[in-house]
Amino acid sequence: MTYGELHFCKKHSTTAQALKARDQATKTHAEEEMNKSKKLEEAQKKEKEDLEEKEEKEKKKGEEKEEEVVELEPPATPKRKITHLKIKKNVYGNYVHPTYPVVFKKDRKTGIIFAYGYQAKNGQVRPLRKQDVEFCKRIKCEYREPEPTPKKTPKKVVKKKAQKEEIVKPSSSEEEAESEEEEEVESEEEEEEEKVESEEEEVESEEEEEEETESEEEEVESEEEEEEVESEEEEEEEEVESEEEVEEEEEEAESEEAESEEEEEVESEEEEEEEEEEVESEEAESDEDS
Numbered sequence: 001m002t003y004g005e006l007h008f009c010k011k012h013s014t015t016a017q018a019l020k021a022r023d024q025a026t027k028t029h030a031e032e033e034m035n036k037s038k039k040l041e042e043a044q045k046k047e048k049e050d051l052e053e054k055e056e057k058e059k060k061k062g063e064e065k066e067e068e069v070v071e072l073e074p075p076a077t078p079k080r081k082i083t084h085l086k087i088k089k090n091v092y093g094n095y096v097h098p099t100y101p102v103v104f105k106k107d108r109k110t111g112i113i114f115a116y117g118y119q120a121k122n123g124q125v126r127p128l129r130k131q132d133v134e135f136c137k138r139i140k141c142e143y144r145e146p147e148p149t150p151k152k153t154p155k156k157v158v159k160k161k162a163q164k165e166e167i168v169k170p171s172s173s174e175e176e177a178e179s180e181e182e183e184e185v186e187s188e189e190e191e192e193e194e195k196v197e198s199e200e201e202e203v204e205s206e207e208e209e210e211e212e213t214e215s216e217e218e219e220v221e222s223e224e225e226e227e228e229v230e231s232e233e234e235e236e237e238e239e240v241e242s243e244e245e246v247e248e249e250e251e252e253a254e255s256e257e258a259e260s261e262e263e264e265e266v267e268s269e270e271e272e273e274e275e276e277e278e279v280e281s282e283e284a285e286s287d288e289d290s
Contacts, residue, residue: 085097085104085113085139085141086098087104087113090119091123092119092123094119094125096119097139100132100135101118101119101120102115102117102119102128102132102135102136103115103116103117103118103119103125112142113142114142114143114144115132115136115141115142115143115144116128117132118132127145128145133145
């Protein structure tokens, strides 16, 4: 008889070891059959899924052929042409072209380098001129022309004559307009100053609040540290007191043991004396009888 890898003869086929091997072999055989059935079911499921996927793909292909939708590609964005320039830092700390005194600057938001003025002989940076703009166009670099400054209206017009000098005063309407403009400018300046002051006050208040919070946190930390130190000291005191109590109890126990030993010794001595007295009395009686 063979059960798995073990072989038994007819004589030993009814032993406990043979029966155990038979049960194990039947169990493994049943497990193998279960695994085979599971594998077959999984393979059938996969075949069904593959068939369904194929059918869906064929349906989609047929729908796409029927509709024949033409997808337009998005228009390609024009690429910015990059021009390579060699600019150097001059004595005044400005970045200029090596052959032409055009001053360049970098825009922080876009990162584009552009020309915004030219370096004068006295070191000042002045707005771009016509020849500077032509030079920028020639080397194909970006430039930004300065905004036109508004013309100031003259407040007073003085007319000189040969015989008399007459000062032409502006009319009342012009004076009122000028005064209104001056008041508006002053009000704007005052508003800006108030805004700056309010922002500064807010910043100061925030800094003070941060300092207060930091000081409060430090106080809390110091209090926690003090509490921890106090708790540690109390624990140490309790430990010392407990040790002292233990020592006292041990001393009391030792003293009680010593007293009990002394009492036992005294009792044993008294018993020995009584026995000696009894022995002596017995001897005296025996002497009298004799």
